[in-house]
Amino acid sequence: MSVLRAQFIAFFSLLMAGSALSYAQAEVASEQGSASIRPYFVEGSIFPSGRTTVFGVAQTPVTDVVILNNGLDQGFRLGMVCQVSRSDQNVADLILVDVRDNRAAGLILNLENGQAIRSGDGVNIKTINL
Numbered sequence: 001m002s003v004l005r006a007q008f009i010a011f012f013s014l015l016m017a018g019s020a021l022s023y024a025q026a027e028v029a030s031e032q033g034s035a036s037i038r039p040y041f042v043e044g045s046i047f048p049s050g051r052t053t054v055f056g057v058a059q060t061p062v063t064d065v066v067i068l069n070n071g072l073d074q075g076f077r078l079g080m081v082c083q084v085s086r087s088d089q090n091v092a093d094l095i096l097v098d099v100r101d102n103r104a105a106g107l108i109l110n111l112e113n114g115q116a117i118r119s120g121d122g123v124n125i126k127t128i129n130l
Contacts, residue, residue: 048075050125054084055103057117063107066094068123071104081126082106084117091115093126 052070066084070076078099084092092115094106108117 048073050075052076052104052123054117054119054121054123056119064117065097066092066106066108066117068104068106070102071099072101075125076104081109082123083126084121084123086118086121091121092117094123 052068052074055067055069058065058067068076068082076082076096076099078096080096082094082096083090084094090112092111093109095109096104096106098105111117
């Protein structure tokens with residue numbers, strides 16, 4: 001029972017700290033003349049975008065592994081096929097083999113002739129249009 005009580009106290013403390021921070025931000029905003037402070041999610045979508053960029057390419061003796069800047073936080077899941085593009089031109093297709101909270105790794109399925117994957121290339125989850 002004491003573990004549950006400790007968890008409840010910790011949760012309540014975090015909740016109160018968040019309320020105090022929101023109150024402090026509102027006070028600063030009123031002093032600066034702002035009408036109100038809006039939470040970050042009001043400006044954008046609360047849903048993951050399914051988009052990210054290439055962080056880098058790790059070359060191994062067997063294959064190249066493409067590291068992405070986002071992972072679970074943007075909707076990427078293990079086994080998904082993604083499209084790498086640059087300037088609206090398809091560069092490659094990847095299959096995700098490792099996905100973590102804020103990083104993902106993929107293997108190259110196919111690479112367009114004369115192309116190479118570079119840091120900063122855009123990556124989107126490949127979907128089917130019916």
